[in-house]
Amino acid sequence: MQKQWYELNTGIEMTASVVGKQEHEGPLGAFFDMYDETDSFGKKTWEQAESELQRRAFSTLLLKSGYREEDIDALLAGDLLNQCAASAYGLRFFGIPYFGLYGACSTSVEGLLLGSLLHSGKMVKRCATVSSSHNCSAEKQYRFPLEYGAQRTPTAQWTVTGAGAFLLGDKGKARIRRACPGIVIDMGINDPNNMGAAMAPAALDTLCRFFRGTDTKPSDYDKIFTGDLGAEGSRLLSDLITAEGFDLGDNYSDCGMLIYYNKAQDKHAGGSGCGCAASVTAAHLVPKVQSGEWKRILVVATGAMMSPTSVMQGESIPAVAHLVEIRYEEEH
């Protein structure tokens, strides 16, 4: 029988996050480690700015944790840019074995999941994972150059300018104790301006497999977060999962719905992008578990795996959702 979920015991020793101006002005603004008023992070192109986001997030992680490069056995990283260039360029300054990942907006949890599999399997003593997105590099690549001032549909989400980094190892009160990797799900949705609808069935699949496999239910968790389904996708997920016999109830939120004041900041259906779940999990979710305020949470990051070319060719959008269960535990 296929392994559907994993029992793990990996500590999230430290997190770091770096965001742009609008994320800093959002409801979680005070929790991010660093932000840049200009979103350019001192660089001349948006692509270089995104690499710099990655570099700063990982540098901050090293600084905060007190570790040096040579203490880290592996670096797992990814982003949304073509050829995952933000990660390779941003992290080329560090002498650490490098594994490039691509999971679209699920990359942050893909990294947490693979990293904790490597650590819990005693293959590495300590590893780190970094992921990012930048609104301006993403708009340019996926939609239109910013200068066009293109209109956005009500279901459109706003790509977060942000990066999150996580240090995984033996220590830490916030511990990854279970994980459930996603299966690629394609329900035939082909509207790239409604990625929430494309990704909701993937979150549904992962959550149902996890609840059934572990014989748990939504109310067993203090909080359940999806990555960036946004307003549209999270409504869909809540409806779809009811038909499967689970009630997400009031414990459920979406990182894309937490990062902005959607109305006041004109963000339509909420935030999205690899940097969304990454920065919100690093700055807000893990710290609340570390402090013991939440004892047991699920984070399910979702990714829409289309490319601009596949969309232009009329293809539907495959999606994937990776899940980790993070628990508060006293250090032993």
Place this chain on the structure above:
Amino acid sequence: MQKQWYELNTGIEMTASVVGKQEHEGPLGAFFDMYDETDSFGKKTWEQAESELQRRAFSTLLLKSGYREEDIDALLAGDLLNQCAASAYGLRFFGIPYFGLYGACSTSVEGLLLGSLLHSGKMVKRCATVSSSHNCSAEKQYRFPLEYGAQRTPTAQWTVTGAGAFLLGDKGKARIRRACPGIVIDMGINDPNNMGAAMAPAALDTLCRFFRGTDTKPSDYDKIFTGDLGAEGSRLLSDLITAEGFDLGDNYSDCGMLIYYNKAQDKHAGGSGCGCAASVTAAHLVPKVQSGEWKRILVVATGAMMSPTSVMQGESIPAVAHLVEIRYEEEH
């Protein structure tokens, strides 16, 4: 101290490979499981053709091995297309937990390496890795539409149309016994028509760390293969490594130099692409170890991590090289 290399014990239970017309007409033509005379694999676009390469490679792997989808705990896959779309679209038909990878042309060995870490760490019982490239989708995306008939420089390599798939588990006489993950190396090369030169320093770094870490030397191995340094890069690597005190000697070859009759097929510096090391390793290298003809080989796949955008912005090309040691062992 940072972990530089790993002791592992994972069997390559089965391999499968699918290639295009010109690869079939090359010196290894008879060894690939399947080829298509038209390179289109029955699809209407080159991108869909590449997804079909992935689907066929993995289907063939399942058929040859006798396993069913539900016997495979994880699928690790990647390619060169923007947003790694070939993998996600090609493998969405299989109900298997999916981890997307991006290591440019090093992806095949990145998959073997991560897969064998998951297996040797007893996290999965069995997993598979698939990677691909397609000459026509790659030319379109990285260089010019084929219809332009653009001229190629003498140092240019030819992106292989091919996919390789590997089944990792307990069994198999060809076993991954050691591995050394690559560090991102950027020596300032910025000519995208000479990727061999950009990637050779990464292969050098990985090989030197591995030889020194394991206290071995090139002559301890029956054969040493790089992924796709081509004529230019493999000459550079041989020179550079001599200065480090190692002599690769006659045991050294490059997958990019094996797949075509370079002169007769007008392939300039040789083959490249995720599908190069993947298909050559699946069809030629692993079977020679399985049969016992070679007892101990190294495969070092190299990846150039630039994007067309980073090249246009004048950036240099970061590269990475992942290594696995594959040994012949009687089944226990």
